[in-house]
Amino acid sequence: xxxxxxxxxxxxxxxxxxxxxxxxxxxxxxxxxxxxxxxxxxxxxxxxxxxxxxxxxxxxxxxxxxxxxxxxxxxxxxxxxxxxxxxxxxxxxxxxxxxxxxxxxxxxxxxxxxxxxxxxxxxxxxxxxxxxxxxxxxxxxxxxxxxxxxxxxxxxxxxxxxxxxxxxxxxxxxxxxxxxxxxxxxxxxxxxxxxxxxxxxxxxxxxxxxxxxxxxxxxxxxxxxxxxxxxxxxxxxxxxxxxxxxxxxxxxxxxxxxxxxxxxxxxxxxxxxxxxxxxxxxxxxxxxxxxxxxxxxxxxxxxxxxxxxxxxxxxxxxxxxxxxxxxxxxxxxxxxxxxxxxxxxxxxxxxxxxxxxxxxxxxxxxxxxxxxxxxxxxxxxxxxxxxxxxxxxxxxxxxxxxxxxx
Amino acid sequence: xxxxxxxxxxxxxxxxxxxxxxxxxxxxxxxxxxxxxxxxxxxxxxxxxxxxxxxxxxxxxxxxxxxxxxxxxxxxxxxxxxxxx
Numbered sequence: 001x002x003x004x005x006x007x008x009x010x011x012x013x014x015x016x017x018x019x020x021x022x023x024x025x026x027x028x029x030x031x032x033x034x035x036x037x038x039x040x041x042x043x044x045x046x047x048x049x050x051x052x053x054x055x056x057x058x059x060x061x062x063x064x065x066x067x068x069x070x071x072x073x074x075x076x077x078x079x080x081x082x083x084x085x086x087x088x089x090x091x092x093x094x095x096x097x098x099x100x101x102x103x104x105x106x107x108x109x110x111x112x113x114x115x116x117x118x119x120x121x122x123x124x125x126x127x128x129x130x131x132x133x134x135x136x137x138x139x140x141x142x143x144x145x146x147x148x149x150x151x152x153x154x155x156x157x158x159x160x161x162x163x164x165x166x167x168x169x170x171x172x173x174x175x176x177x178x179x180x181x182x183x184x185x186x187x188x189x190x191x192x193x194x195x196x197x198x199x200x201x202x203x204x205x206x207x208x209x210x211x212x213x214x215x216x217x218x219x220x221x222x223x224x225x226x227x228x229x230x231x232x233x234x235x236x237x238x239x240x241x242x243x244x245x246x247x248x249x250x251x252x253x254x255x256x257x258x259x260x261x262x263x264x265x266x267x268x269x270x271x272x273x274x275x276x277x278x279x280x281x282x283x284x285x286x287x288x289x290x291x292x293x294x295x296x297x298x299x300x301x302x303x304x305x306x307x308x309x310x311x312x313x314x315x316x317x318x319x320x321x322x323x324x325x326x327x328x329x330x331x332x333x334x335x336x337x338x339x340x341x342x343x344x345x346x347x348x349x350x351x352x353x354x355x356x357x358x359x360x361x362x363x364x365x366x367x368x369x370x371x372x373x374x375x376x377x378x379x380x381x382x383x384x385x386x387x388x389x390x391x392x393x394x395x396x397x398x399x400x401x402x403x404x405x406x
Numbered sequence: 407x408x409x410x411x412x413x414x415x416x417x418x419x420x421x422x423x424x425x426x427x428x429x430x431x432x433x434x435x436x437x438x439x440x441x442x443x444x445x446x447x448x449x450x451x452x453x454x455x456x457x458x459x460x461x462x463x464x465x466x467x468x469x470x471x472x473x474x475x476x477x478x479x480x481x482x483x484x485x486x487x488x489x490x491x
Contacts, residue, residue, distance in 0.1 A: 335447070
């Protein structure tokens with residue numbers, strides 16, 4: 001939203017493709033129920049977007065790149081090709097899921113996933129919830145759920161307390177972030193919060209009814225209705241990979257103007273490093289202005305501070321070695337094709353696993369199991385082929401001259 | 407929760423069964439709240455939504471005859487016919 005507005009305000013003709021029905025990504029899903037400060041930022045940005053003359057296409061997914069400088073887009077009822085001189089990618093991030101026994105049971109969701117479902121209307125008042133995984137997202141999700149009446153039985157963070165203290169000290173130079181974190185903890189003050197803890201398995205037949213949590217040497221069973229479990233975020237790299245952008249250390253390499261290794265393609269927000277809302281907004285502004293030929297040097301220092309925060313966040317969320325052994329032989333690694341860990345024994349690479357077991361070849365195309373396989377086996381998932389999202393045959397069959405104008 | 411001034415509940419059908427759900431929920435939420443799974447996996451396991459944001463494909467169901475609809479991204483409407491595949 002920031003990038004589109006900045007470019008349009010500088011005189012460019014701008015189209016915004018959003019795969020959701022309303023703009024704002026995950027952080028502003030159900031923006032009418034967002035926190036007060038978020039709601040103000042969102043409504044200001046929405047107004048800016050509306051007045052800047054950006055052409056917004058909702059529920060529109062990029063499927064392929066049929067020609068240089070052209071994207072094939074599919075929306076609910078039609079498909080079209082759109083040509084660009086400059087492209088800014090802000091495809092956000094998804095949660096990293098690590099397989100463990102029983103993780104496929106209904107009622108087990110990501111931490112952000114559970115929050116998304118609650119914001120989509122899931123009744124949570126009075127329900128027993130366990131939150132586990134890593135990162136400040138756990139606290140943020142817990143605070144939203146508590147406000148809606150959920151009974152949170154515990155928040156289990158895999159990082160050791162010593163790491164959390166180091167992270168908190170590092171935040172002293174970012175009082176706004178520290179304040180935000182303290183607010184989340186204040187909202188969840190009655191909820192037990194444990195470090196060096198994680199869920200090792202779930203229990204239930206057709207739906208979750210309990211989890212086992214390991215904490216040091218002890219394990220205990222906690223009855224619950226929902227588990228929100230997520231291990232930090234990984235960027236949605238499919239479009240940058242499709243276009244050939246250089247990826248390093250798990251995110252897109254960008255220069256000071258947010259330009260990638262591909263000419264006229266910029267990447268912002270989580271694509272360039274997981275760093276949350278503030279980083280996304282400032283990088284969006286920088287890229288929008290750069291794409292309009294107006295380098296925003298005055299914003300670089302603020303962006304660089306946001307990037308430093310992102311690196312500290314990554315350090316806090318680094319995974320313990322125990323997670324490589326959480327999944328046993330029968331645990332499905334690939335949920336789309338039901339491929340158990342035992343089937344992947346002896347495979348040397350992501351490609352070999354795909355060819356021999358279909359791991360990563362189902363509908364999600366490795367978006368879930370790929371991140372897990374990287375943690376479990378060290379396999380890099382660096383190839384992507386069109387269509388990068390499920391698409392209708394009709395969308396793929398047309399030639400570039402046949403698609404209707406948007 | 408989204409504000410739904412017009413009506414508090416809507417009726418839709420899940421595998422031929424008539425179900426009443428709050429208005430303005432997504433289809434995935436409607437399925438969860440009705441005690442239904444969203445899909446059955448290749449080895450027969452019942453599955454529900456995982457990521458809640460259109461990535462994991464666990465919430466895919468047939469809606470009004472269209473297959474593979476990501477129900478976590480679709481608002482439920484009165485009269486929808488949902489089939490769990």
